[in-house]
Amino acid sequence: MQIDKANSTSDPLVQPTAAGVPAQATGKWISSHQTKLSDFWRRFRRNRTAVIGLVLIFLNLTIAVFAPLIAPYDPYEQNWRNRLTAPNSQHWFGTDEHGRDQLSRIVWGTRISLSIGLISVSIGLLGGGLLGLISGYFGGGIDNTIMRVMDVMMAFPGVLMAMALVAALGPGLYNVMIAVGVWSIPLFSRLVRGTVLGLKENEFISAARAIGCGNARIIFVHVLPNTIAPILVFTSLRMATALLSAAALSFLGLGAQPPQPDWGAMLSQGRAHIHSSPHLMWFPGLAIMVLVLSFNMLGDGLRDALDPRLKN
Amino acid sequence: MFRYIIRRLILLIPILLGVALATFLIMQLIPGDPARMMAGLTASEADITAIRVRLGLDQPLHIQFWEFLKGLLQGDLGTSLRTRRPVAVEISERFFATASLAVMAIVTSIAMSIPLGIFAARRHGTWGDNLSMLVAMFGISAPSFWIGLLLMYYLAYVLPILPPSGMYGPPWTWVGFQSYILPTITLSISSTAILARLTRSSILEILRQDYIRTARSKGLAERFVLYRHALRNALIPVITLAGIQLGALLGGAVVVETVFSWPGLGRYVVNAIHFRDFPVVQGGVMLFALCFVLINLIVDLLYAFVDPRIRYE
Numbered sequence: 001m002q003i004d005k006a007n008s009t010s011d012p013l014v015q016p017t018a019a020g021v022p023a024q025a026t027g028k029w030i031s032s033h034q035t036k037l038s039d040f041w042r043r044f045r046r047n048r049t050a051v052i053g054l055v056l057i058f059l060n061l062t063i064a065v066f067a068p069l070i071a072p073y074d075p076y077e078q079n080w081r082n083r084l085t086a087p088n089s090q091h092w093f094g095t096d097e098h099g100r101d102q103l104s105r106i107v108w109g110t111r112i113s114l115s116i117g118l119i120s121v122s123i124g125l126l127g128g129g130l131l132g133l134i135s136g137y138f139g140g141g142i143d144n145t146i147m148r149v150m151d152v153m154m155a156f157p158g159v160l161m162a163m164a165l166v167a168a169l170g171p172g173l174y175n176v177m178i179a180v181g182v183w184s185i186p187l188f189s190r191l192v193r194g195t196v197l198g199l200k201e202n203e204f205i206s207a208a209r210a211i212g213c214g215n216a217r218i219i220f221v222h223v224l225p226n227t228i229a230p231i232l233v234f235t236s237l238r239m240a241t242a243l244l245s246a247a248a249l250s251f252l253g254l255g256a257q258p259p260q261p262d263w264g265a266m267l268s269q270g271r272a273h274i275h276s277s278p279h280l281m282w283f284p285g286l287a288i289m290v291l292v293l294s295f296n297m298l299g300d301g302l303r304d305a306l307d308p309r310l311k312n
Numbered sequence: 313m314f315r316y317i318i319r320r321l322i323l324l325i326p327i328l329l330g331v332a333l334a335t336f337l338i339m340q341l342i343p344g345d346p347a348r349m350m351a352g353l354t355a356s357e358a359d360i361t362a363i364r365v366r367l368g369l370d371q372p373l374h375i376q377f378w379e380f381l382k383g384l385l386q387g388d389l390g391t392s393l394r395t396r397r398p399v400a401v402e403i404s405e406r407f408f409a410t411a412s413l414a415v416m417a418i419v420t421s422i423a424m425s426i427p428l429g430i431f432a433a434r435r436h437g438t439w440g441d442n443l444s445m446l447v448a449m450f451g452i453s454a455p456s457f458w459i460g461l462l463l464m465y466y467l468a469y470v471l472p473i474l475p476p477s478g479m480y481g482p483p484w485t486w487v488g489f490q491s492y493i494l495p496t497i498t499l500s501i502s503s504t505a506i507l508a509r510l511t512r513s514s515i516l517e518i519l520r521q522d523y524i525r526t527a528r529s530k531g532l533a534e535r536f537v538l539y540r541h542a543l544r545n546a547l548i549p550v551i552t553l554a555g556i557q558l559g560a561l562l563g564g565a566v567v568v569e570t571v572f573s574w575p576g577l578g579r580y581v582v583n584a585i586h587f588r589d590f591p592v593v594q595g596g597v598m599l600f601a602l603c604f605v606l607i608n609l610i611v612d613l614l615y616a617f618v619d620p621r622i623r624y625e
Contacts, residue, residue, distance in 0.1 A: 049449075148326065148327075148330065149330070151327055151330070152327060152330030152331055152333075152334050153334070155327055155328075155330070155331045155601050155604060155605050156331070156334075156563075156597070156600070156601050156604065157559050157560060157562045157563035157600055157601065157603075157604040158559075158560050158561075158562065158563015158564055158566070159563050159564075159566065159567070160562075160563045160566065160597060160600050160601070163566065163581070163582075163585065163597075164335065164338050164593065164597045165338060165341075166585070167338075167342075167585040167590075167593050168338045168339060168341035168342045169341065170343070171585075240452075240453065244453075244455055247455050247457075248455065248456075248457060248567045251455075251457050251567065251570075252566075252567065252570055252582050253586065254582075254585065264455075267455075267457065267458060267461065271461060271571075274461065274464070274465050274469070275465075275469055278465055281458070281461050281462065281465065282462075284458075285454070285455065285458030285461070285462070288454075288455050288458065289450070289453050289454045289455065289458070292453040292454075292455075293449065293450065293453035296449060296452055296453050297449065300449075
């Protein structure tokens, strides 16, 4: 028996559709998933902001992967004769207080920033997603217990929860990833739980249960795929927040430690030379902003493409 | 309404207990012995044991937590390892600087974001709308500490019109007010952008409602429809989010205070982390969380007050 998960949800990506629709020109049958995907892609492509966001992310990814080839100098190489030089033909972004090439450090910093974002958001997504699925699907005591723990985690303002964790675990790049990841868990769990609660009452879940599907199968085969749209949007927006938080922690000296070429830490070190070398402030800050902006643009665009009702 | 307030206050108790437990447990993760840290490098084993007994660190965890809770209820947050002064006293000395900065920032945010949101909504789809939303997007994406450093460089060094850092008095004095300007702008940029986007989308949502169509079909002027009929309802979610943003600004203050050497709670906690002064970190984090929870409660109550549907749910 074929059950169309999409049949009774309110999400536009999973709008009630027949299991298959005839392609107008060829008369060939294509699946509803293909239709939804091509609908989504059409809407996404039309959204200029989202496309720019995606291109910028792709560009950053390329820089991160090919950092050794792109960076003109070794990011750790010190040159005391070239300390604090302004941007010039040899050092496009100038040099820092140890004479290290800023451009090379920013190029290598892309790797660090993207890894922080990816790892911390993955921790939040996996941990929070699983808790949200369990909480929303089973309800009752389990739901109550998980959600009260999440409430407590959300009672810490802003980046403070991550700071408290870093204080306990000790400063460092990996601990920042863990801290920002743990801080994201309650947000993901609430989002997934809310979506699951809405989905659970649908007929396709009752139908799956009626044909004897176990809880694990219902959760992972029938519920999980339908939560992907909101998760995708939130993940992109969360990447932006995670990058900002990690940069803030590094700026405070709690994240990446010298001499690692981390953008937040570079700003923190450049601060001491704010009068003489403002270029030390401009470039790492711009790098953070562009990467954060690209995830925000992508997230916004994804939301518009996945749920056009939200677009104003 | 009264019963709603009571219910919400009762619900607050387990959250606060949870916050205390979470803070206590996070501090237990710290490697090393606090008694050894407090005793210093030259202390003998006997001194360290004496300190351990005095601080109750020789007791089982649940007893330690109970003692911590009892201390919290009596306003005792322990003693700073660095200054040897009571943490509660040190926190109270710095609380005003942080709270006043957060309040100034949220007032600035509201004052700037609502007109910006209305402007964008009225010109929906035009270049004015697109440009203001692009600016808002930049505002959300720029790290606050970077904006702070740029403002400091250009407005305090290049054009020396404002003090670069420090707090020179309360905001109601001229010198004090001047020192508040840069930190306030820095702290408010992100929430201004968030609130402007929400104001815009909220107004656009309301303008599609039937009662707006009715107002227009009665022949009311567009300005009247917008300001008298749409804006009042559109601002309900904006005000709620502004309250939530006030809580978030407390977290943001930690970073901005460091940039501007602001003598507030945030910088105090960051310094304590560097000096591994854990009673201070514990007390500071607890107080931030308490303020955050209380602000959220007040926002919820206000929301229930302005929108009676909430409290009858």
